[in-house]
Amino acid sequence: MTDTVLSLNNLKAGYGQTEILHDLSMHVDANEIVAIIGPNGAGKSTAMKSVLGLLNINSGSVTLNGTDITDTPAAKVVRLGISYVPQTQNVFVNLSVQENLEMGAWTRPVGIPERLAEMYELFPDLAEKRNQAAGSLSGGQRQMVAMAKALMVDAKILLLDEPTAGLSPKYRGEIFNTIQKIKSTGVPIMIVEQNAKQALGVADRGYVLVDGANRYTGTGADLIADREIARMFLGGGH
Amino acid sequence: MEAYLGYFLYLLSLLTVGGIYAIFALGLNVQWGFAGLFNVGIVGFAAVGAYTYALLTTAESTFHYGGFGLPLPVGMFVAMITSALVAAVIGLICIRLRSDYLAIATIGIAEIIKLILKNETDVTNGPRGINKIPRTWEHFSEERFYSSWPLSWFGTPENWAAFFDGLPNWWWQPCFAGTILLFMYIIYRMLERARVSPWGRMMTAIRENEPAVRAAGKNVTARRVEAFVIGAAIMGFGGALFAQHLRLIEPTNTFDPAKVTFLVWVMLILGGSGNNRGAMLGAFLIWTIWSASELMISGIIDLVGFVAQSFDTTILETRAGFLRMMLIGVLMQVILQKFPEGILPEVRPASPRSKL
Amino acid sequence: MWDAFGFEFVNFYLIPGLVLGCIYALGAIGITLTFGILRFANFAHGELMMMGAYLTWTIMAIITAVIGITVHPLIAAIPASIVVIYLFFWTDKFFYKPFRKADTIKVVMASFGMMLILRSAVQVIWGPNQLTFVPGIAKPNAGLMSWTDDIGAILLIPNKHLLIFAGTIVFVVVLSYILNRTRIGKAMRAVSDSPDLAHVTGIDVDQVIRATWIVGGVCALAAGVFLAMDIQLLETTMGFRMLLPMFAAAILGGIGKPYGAVAGGLIIGLAEELSAYPWIGTEPLLSPGYKTGVAFAIMVVMLILRPQGLFKGRSF
Numbered sequence: 077m078t079d080t081v082l083s084l085n086n087l088k089a090g091y092g093q094t095e096i097l098h099d100l101s102m103h104v105d106a107n108e109i110v111a112i113i114g115p116n117g118a119g120k121s122t123a124m125k126s127v128l129g130l131l132n133i134n135s136g137s138v139t140l141n142g143t144d145i146t147d148t149p150a151a152k153v154v155r156l157g158i159s160y161v162p163q164t165q166n167v168f169v170n171l172s173v174q175e176n177l178e179m180g181a182w183t184r185p186v187g188i189p190e191r192l193a194e195m196y197e198l199f200p201d202l203a204e205k206r207n208q209a210a211g212s213l214s215g216g217q218r219q220m221v222a223m224a225k226a227l228m229v230d231a232k233i234l235l236l237d238e239p240t241a242g243l244s245p246k247y248r249g250e251i252f253n254t255i256q257k258i259k260s261t262g263v264p265i266m267i268v269e270q271n272a273k274q275a276l277g278v279a280d281r282g283y284v285l286v287d288g289a290n291r292y293t294g295t296g297a298d299l300i301a302d303r304e305i306a307r308m309f310l311g312g313g314h
Numbered sequence: 315m316e317a318y319l320g321y322f323l324y325l326l327s328l329l330t331v332g333g334i335y336a337i338f339a340l341g342l343n344v345q346w347g348f349a350g351l352f353n354v355g356i357v358g359f360a361a362v363g364a365y366t367y368a369l370l371t372t373a374e375s376t377f378h379y380g381g382f383g384l385p386l387p388v389g390m391f392v393a394m395i396t397s398a399l400v401a402a403v404i405g406l407i408c409i410r411l412r413s414d415y416l417a418i419a420t421i422g423i424a425e426i427i428k429l430i431l432k433n434e435t436d437v438t439n440g441p442r443g444i445n446k447i448p449r450t451w452e453h454f455s456e457e458r459f460y461s462s463w464p465l466s467w468f469g470t471p472e473n474w475a476a477f478f479d480g481l482p483n484w485w486w487q488p489c490f491a492g493t494i495l496l497f498m499y500i501i502y503r504m505l506e507r508a509r510v511s512p513w514g515r516m517m518t519a520i521r522e523n524e525p526a527v528r529a530a531g532k533n534v535t536a537r538r539v540e541a542f543v544i545g546a547a548i549m550g551f552g553g554a555l556f557a558q559h560l561r562l563i564e565p566t567n568t569f570d571p572a573k574v575t576f577l578v579w580v581m582l583i584l585g586g587s588g589n590n591r592g593a594m595l596g597a598f599l600i601w602t603i604w605s606a607s608e609l610m611i612s613g614i615i616d617l618v619g620f621v622a623q624s625f626d627t628t629i630l631e632t633r634a635g636f637l638r639m640m641l642i643g644v645l646m647q648v649i650l651q652k653f654p655e656g657i658l659p660e661v662r663p664a665s666p667r668s669k670l
Numbered sequence: 671m672w673d674a675f676g677f678e679f680v681n682f683y684l685i686p687g688l689v690l691g692c693i694y695a696l697g698a699i700g701i702t703l704t705f706g707i708l709r710f711a712n713f714a715h716g717e718l719m720m721m722g723a724y725l726t727w728t729i730m731a732i733i734t735a736v737i738g739i740t741v742h743p744l745i746a747a748i749p750a751s752i753v754v755i756y757l758f759f760w761t762d763k764f765f766y767k768p769f770r771k772a773d774t775i776k777v778v779m780a781s782f783g784m785m786l787i788l789r790s791a792v793q794v795i796w797g798p799n800q801l802t803f804v805p806g807i808a809k810p811n812a813g814l815m816s817w818t819d820d821i822g823a824i825l826l827i828p829n830k831h832l833l834i835f836a837g838t839i840v841f842v843v844v845l846s847y848i849l850n851r852t853r854i855g856k857a858m859r860a861v862s863d864s865p866d867l868a869h870v871t872g873i874d875v876d877q878v879i880r881a882t883w884i885v886g887g888v889c890a891l892a893a894g895v896f897l898a899m900d901i902q903l904l905e906t907t908m909g910f911r912m913l914l915p916m917f918a919a920a921i922l923g924g925i926g927k928p929y930g931a932v933a934g935g936l937i938i939g940l941a942e943e944l945s946a947y948p949w950i951g952t953e954p955l956l957s958p959g960y961k962t963g964v965a966f967a968i969m970v971v972m973l974i975l976r977p978q979g980l981f982k983g984r985s986f
Contacts, residue, residue, distance in 0.1 A: 128870060130870075150869050150870045150872075151869060151872055151873070151874065151875070154870060154871065154872030155872055160870050162866075162867065162870065165864050165866070165867055166867065167867075168859070168860045168863040168864060168867065168868075169863060169864075170859060170862075170863045171856065171859055171860055171863065175856050175859075175860075178853070178856060179856060179857060179860045179868075179871055179873060180871060182853075182857065182871060182872050182873045182874070183872040225871070229872070350775070352775050352778060352779065354713075354782055407970060407973060407974055408973060411973060411977060412774075413774065413775045413778070414705075414710060414711040414774065414775075414778055415711075415921075415973060415977075417711060417713075417775075417778055417782070418711055418914075418917045418921075418969070419969075419970065419973070421713075421913075421914070422914050422917075422966040422969065422970075423966075425914060425962065425966070426963050426966050429959065429960060429962060429963050432959065433957060433959035433960060572786055572789075572790075576782075576783075576786050579779075579782075629797070632797065632798060633793065633794050633797060633798070636790040636793035636794045636798065637790070637794050639786060639790040639793075640786075640787055640790035640791055640794060642786075643783050643784075643786045643787035643790060644787060646783045647764075647765055647780060647783050647784075647787070650776065650779060650780055650783070651768050654776075
């Protein structure tokens with residue numbers, strides 16, 4: 077069996093009094109991409125935020141490499157090596173691309189110039205725009221900045237919240253390619269997606285969330301092949 | 315007997331000024347307690363009310379515009395309306411913006427109002443202020459009122475002069491205090507009505523869940539402006555009473571933001587924001603503490619002077635007032651952090667959620 | 671071309687306007703940074719500015735009493751700045767921080783209370799009467815006067831005003847270096863941009879807040895000392911008097927935009943002085959008594975037309 081990097085165990089969590097996650101268990105192993113799909117309001121983004129300590133966890137636990145990190149504040153979670161890219165407002169719009177990446181490296185003690193060079197290699201589009209304000213970039217490029225920013229630390233795992241929301245199909249493909257590239261550098265990825273088919277296409281495994289609990293689990297290919305899931309979540313249009 | 319009279323009159327003055335502050339606090343409660351609007355320009359609305367009242371009701375004077383010698387209730391009513399109009403202008407500009415901007419704008423408008431009062435010397439007599447403002451009840455003993463109604467119905471000026479000479483010179487004090495308390499009670503009852511009305515329930519709903527109210531198609535901004543204007547009208551009315559109590563008003567010391575705006579805020583927070591009874595309780599409590607501490611501090615200074623005879627106590631006397639203000643400020647911070655609900659917490663009107 | 675008009679306009683309106691503008695600009699920097707990073711309008715800013723000037727005066731007096739020499743206010747301001755920074759830290763720790771996660775308006779209220787507490791404290795400690803900050807009449811700089819006289823455009827600028835101009839330029843240059851070249855400065859801009867994202871990026875927001883108080887505090891002290899140098903006296907209302915123009919400058923420039931605050935400060939300062947110039951006829955356009963109203967008028971117009979300010983700051 078491979079090493080489990082991140083695991084959520086029987087999580088019950090929500091905002092204030094409202095419980096959104098009722099009984100959620102999932103895990104991400106080393107060297108894999110895990111996609112979380114499901115209908116709107118199923119708690120996909122909430123699942124991700126619970127890892128970051130951004131909401132109230134009523135019971136259950138979150139562990140990183142076997143260490144309990146339940147209810148740890150976000151700033152500390154990041155320092156422990158969990159990098160998170162929110163769905164919206166995921167770049168500092170008034171800072172240049174390079175400054176965004178430098179901010180991403182806030183918790184990195186050394187080797188920032190080297191890491192910057194690696195990122196510009198991974199995201200060649202950004203290299204030429206490094207002095208441009210992130211707010212002036214297109215949606216797809218901003219997403220690249222956000223991912224590069226999150227990777228500036230030696231992330232143990234990368235969490236992406238709907239990275240392709242609102243992007244054109246061309247950019248969508250590019251983002252998924254990049255995600256695979258990131259995985260090849262050895263960083264496991266947990267991704268929440270609306271574009272379920274494409275996400276499952278790149279994912280090693282997937283979870284289907286319904287009503288704050290995982291309903292189906294399987295490899296990406298299996299889930300795509302499952303007729304019921306296809307009918308319910310993948311839709312005809314995609 | 316004389317001593318008891320002194321205590322009685324002191325009590326009356328506490329009730330008089332406390333009642334005026336209670337009216338300010340009720341006005342603020344409409345704005346802050348009901349609608350969550352942060353107004354730090356109370357002193358400005360009070361000044362508008364006070365000056366409007368003063369100009370309209372004083373006898374003709376060479377020092378300032380008018381006075382028009384109008385009946386006192388007319389003066390009070392117009393004072394209310396003027397203050398409401400000023401609030402409407404500010405409200406329409408600032409209420410759609412975030413609360414901080416309203417705070418800045420209200421503190422600004424209060425300063426501008428004072429600036430106008432100071433500079434338009436032809437109208438307001440500038441820094442020297444307006445004198446001989448008629449006070450309800452007491453004004454009857456002024457000669458110019460003898461020959462006008464209602465006094466002229468009952469007697470000749472000579473009769474009246476003799477009658478008032480026969481009364482003790484404090485005769486009007488209980489009447490004036492009673493009138494203020496009556497006005498306070500009327501405002502309180504009206505606000506209680508408003509609070510449990512659909513309007514008041516919508517106010518509560520807006521504070522609790524603004525997006526939901528907006529989604530229900532209600533005009534939230536308009537409701538807020540209404541609350542702001544009603545609150546300011548009450549403050550303007552309070553200002554008119556304040557002018558009556560003082561009889562001489564001038565822009566700087568009479569309308570010191572620390573002694574009006576700030577004290578009223580502390581009163582409301584202590585009493586309980588959102589609770590009309592709390593607003594009144596807080597006003598009387600803080601005003602009592604405020605005036606009692608004045609006596610206490612001067613007593614302490616006397617004692618210091620007695621114990622250390624060579625020590626010059628004048629320096630303490632000039633600074634004691636500021637120390638009092640500082641302690642009230644600290645009190646406010648403590649309430650804000652430790653007892654944010656105040657003495658009488660807000661009681662939400664029973665409202666079926668679905669009705670909004 | 672340097673006729674009576676130019677001489678009077680430049681020396682008696684333009685230069686005083688720029689001096690006032692510099693003071694507003696430095697004060698507004700702190701207000702806009704606090705507004706941008708901590709997200710509230712700090713009503714106590716003006717009072718801390720005033721307290722800085724009083725502390726500077728006290729340190730000058732102590733130095734004179736102990737070693738018998740008179741030091742320049744700008745030297746005495748250096749130790750005073752440490753006290754002012756701690757005052758900012760201390761007000762934050764005890765009065766603002768408890769409300770960090772609560773409604774913004776709570777902390778605005780706390781700052782309003784702080785305004786009164788600090789002012790009363792100054793009145794208790796130093797007394798309510800005016801104090802002389804620097805005695806004597808400020809004569810125009812002789813070198814500058816004779817040199818400008820030679821080229822036919824005589825300028826009457828006292829040394830105190832030259833120092834204020836130079837000081838403001840130095841502060842703005844240092845500030846722009848900090849914000850654009852240093853790690854903490856970039857983080858300050860990042861938090862101002864989006865506190866939530868800064869949080870999940872792992873930026874130490876508490877450290878950024880401390881840096882904000884230091885930068886804002888030093889600028890506030892400079893503004894307070896410059897103001898005291900300009901009017902040569904200290905009074906307990908000077909902080910409150912500055913508050914509205916500083917807010918106006920911050921809003922005019924765009925909330926969260928330090929350069930906007932500087933531009934806004936200069937515009938407000940110039941507008942206040944130039945409003946008293948006899949543009950039409952021989953009477954002042956606006957009675958000098960209404961000078962302070964100009965800032966408010968500009969602010970209200972801005973709030974109606976362009977709440978995000980000239981430099982596209984945040985609008986709520």
